Amino acid sequence: MPTLPFFFEDNWCDVIGKASRGLNCSLARLTQLSNLSLKDIEQLFNGVLDKKNLGILAPFLSLHAEALLALAENTPPVPCLLPKQMAQFTTSFHGMQVHSYLLWSEENKTAIAFDTGADLTSLFNKLTANQLTLRTLFLTHGHRDHVEKLSKLLTQTGAEAWIAEADWISGTKPLPKHFSCQLDSCIQIKAHSTPGHSPGGTTYVIQGLPVPVAIVGDAIFARSVGGIPPAAYSKGLQAIEENILSLSPETILCPGHGPLTTVEEERKLNPFFAK
Numbered sequence: 001m002p003t004l005p006f007f008f009e010d011n012w013c014d015v016i017g018k019a020s021r022g023l024n025c026s027l028a029r030l031t032q033l034s035n036l037s038l039k040d041i042e043q044l045f046n047g048v049l050d051k052k053n054l055g056i057l058a059p060f061l062s063l064h065a066e067a068l069l070a071l072a073e074n075t076p077p078v079p080c081l082l083p084k085q086m087a088q089f090t091t092s093f094h095g096m097q098v099h100s101y102l103l104w105s106e107e108n109k110t111a112i113a114f115d116t117g118a119d120l121t122s123l124f125n126k127l128t129a130n131q132l133t134l135r136t137l138f139l140t141h142g143h144r145d146h147v148e149k150l151s152k153l154l155t156q157t158g159a160e161a162w163i164a165e166a167d168w169i170s171g172t173k174p175l176p177k178h179f180s181c182q183l184d185s186c187i188q189i190k191a192h193s194t195p196g197h198s199p200g201g202t203t204y205v206i207q208g209l210p211v212p213v214a215i216v217g218d219a220i221f222a223r224s225v226g227g228i229p230p231a232a233y234s235k236g237l238q239a240i241e242e243n244i245l246s247l248s249p250e251t252i253l254c255p256g257h258g259p260l261t262t263v264e265e266e267r268k269l270n271p272f273f274a275k
């Protein structure tokens with residue numbers, strides 16, 4: 001594997017791996033399509049970077065060559081700052097970093113959590129420090145690292161938890177289609193269906209803050225996507241295009257793993273979506 005420090009959840013080698021698995025495209029098939037030797041392709045999939053070969057291979061995985069090469073350069077993402085009524089919590093789940101988020105209203109001091117992560121200490125500290133009442137938990141999907149502390153959070157706060165029906169887990173209510181709600185007189189949350197990484201994957205779009213924000217779970221990462229099984233791959237990518245990358249360019253994307261990013265950055269630099 002490459003030895004450079006990584007700024008992103010996935011490096012270029014992870015991206016070609018996810019694309020080949022999603023497309024169900026073997027290395028032998030890629031050899032036929034690209035005219036690269038099997039050895040050259042195996043080297044790329046083992047993380048040995050050859051920029052020329054990577055550029056040749058990219059289109060056969062429906063990846064944007066320049067965006068993939070830019071990822072291989074490992075240039076850091078443009079820093080994003082969340083609005084002051086939001087917080088990000090990063091916790092460790094079996095050695096893997098996972099993000100959860102909190103949104104609150106200064107008007108009525110109520111809060112909404114997005115996913116639980118693997119530890120609630122920072123969330124509870126934030127609620128106490130800002131004298132907030134947590135009323136609602138929205139889950140982006142049902143994978144364990146995102147819902148690990150569900151029962152503890154519900155027991156300790158009395159909040160209601162919602163998740164899309166296809167990802168339903170005990171203790172939650174099924175999210176109605178086209179769900180939206182107001183946190184206060186300004187802030188609105190709207191659920192967008194983004195299945196693929198998981199069948200009930202949901203993105204929560206927050207309007208009414210100084211800048212729009214979308215809590216995307218593992219649908220999309222900065223410069224990559226959450227792994228999508230072959231049967232859901234093309235529709236999964238389409239759902240991201242239609243329900244996340246169609247948002248206004250300045251929208252901040254808050255993924256479950258890796259750095260924050262924006263719609264504008266991912267339209268330009270995500271190898272799965274750049275044109």
Ligand SMILES: [Fe+2]
Pocket residue numbers: 141143197218226
């Ligand atoms: Fe996930």
